[in-house]
Amino acid sequence: MRTFVLLMCLAVGCLAQAPHPCRSPPLLTGATSVANEKVNAYAKYDYDALGERIRFKEMGSYENKTFGLDALLLFREGVMYTINHKNRTCKKERLKKEDFHPMEIPADATLLGQVILGSSSGPGQGLLVNTWYGERATPTGGKDKWLSTFTEFGCIPVSTTYYTDKTGWALSTFFNIVVGIDDPQQFFPPKFCQGAELDATADAANFYSVFKNIN
Numbered sequence: 356m357r358t359f360v361l362l363m364c365l366a367v368g369c370l371a372q373a374p375h376p377c378r379s380p381p382l383l384t385g386a387t388s389v390a391n392e393k394v395n396a397y398a399k400y401d402y403d404a405l406g407e408r409i410r411f412k413e414m415g416s417y418e419n420k421t422f423g424l425d426a427l428l429l430f431r432e433g434v435m436y437t438i439n440h441k442n443r444t445c446k447k448e449r450l451k452k453e454d455f456h457p458m459e460i461p462a463d464a465t466l467l468g469q470v471i472l473g474s475s476s477g478p479g480q481g482l483l484v485n486t487w488y489g490e491r492a493t494p495t496g497g498k499d500k501w502l503s504t505f506t507e508f509g510c511i512p513v514s515t516t517y518y519t520d521k522t523g524w525a526l527s528t529f530f531n532i533v534v535g536i537d538d539p540q541q542f543f544p545p546k547f548c549q550g551a552e553l554d555a556t557a558d559a560a561n562f563y564s565v566f567k568n569i570n
Contacts, residue, residue: 374507377460378510384399385399385533387529393417393522398413425437425439427544431452432450433452433559436544438544445548447553449553451559454559460485464487464503469483469486472513483508484507485504493519500518512529513528
C-alpha cells in the first residue's frame with residue numbers, strides 16, 4: 356500500500372511540474388502542412404538536426420498554381436538542391452548556414468499555457484501540449500514572431516505559426532511523426548545532380564525561395 360501511495364505521489368508531482376523549454380529528438384520523419392496567403396502545401400519530410408539537413412517532398416499550390424517539388428537543404432554545406440526527377444535535373448543554390456533552426460522551444464520563450472488536445476475523460480483520448488510565444492531579431496533590425504505548440508512528453512512539434520515582415524503569417528502543422536530516419540540516403544542528392552553548378556553570385560536561398568523553382 357505504501358509503495359502504491361509513493362508511486363501516486365511521484366506521478367502527481369511529475370504532472371504538477373511547470374512546463375519548460377525543450378528540444379525535439381534530433382532525427383525525425385513525418386509530414387507537415389504549410390499555409391499562408393500564397394502557399395497551401397503538404398509535405399513529407401526527413402529532419403536531421405545533428406547534420407543540419409532537411410529533405411522534403413511537397414505538393415500543393417503557390418499563388419494559385421499547383422506544384423510538386425523535392426528539395427534537399429544542406430545547411431552545414433550551405434547548399435540547397437531543388438530536384439526534378441521527371442527531367443532528371445537539379446538546381447543548386449547557396450543556403451545560409453545560420454538559417455538552420457532546430458525544432459525546439461528556446462530558453463527565452465514565453466509560456467502561454469498548457470492544454471489537453473482532445474479529451475481527458477479516458478486513457479488515450481487526449482494529448483498534453485504546451486503553447487509558447489517568442490521573437491527573433493533579424494539582421495535588418497526587425498523581429499520575426501512565432502507561436503508554437505509542442506507535446507509535454509517527448510517535445511514533439513504539433514504546430515507553429517511564424518511571422519516575418521516579408522511573408523506575413525504562415526501556419527505549419529506536424530503529424531505522423533516517427534523518431535528516427537528510415538532511409539539515410541534521403542540526405543544525399545541523386546547521381547544526376549552531380550553536374551549541377553552553384554551560382555555563387557545569386558542571393559542565398561531560404562524555405563520560401565524554393566517556390567521560385569516551380570515550373
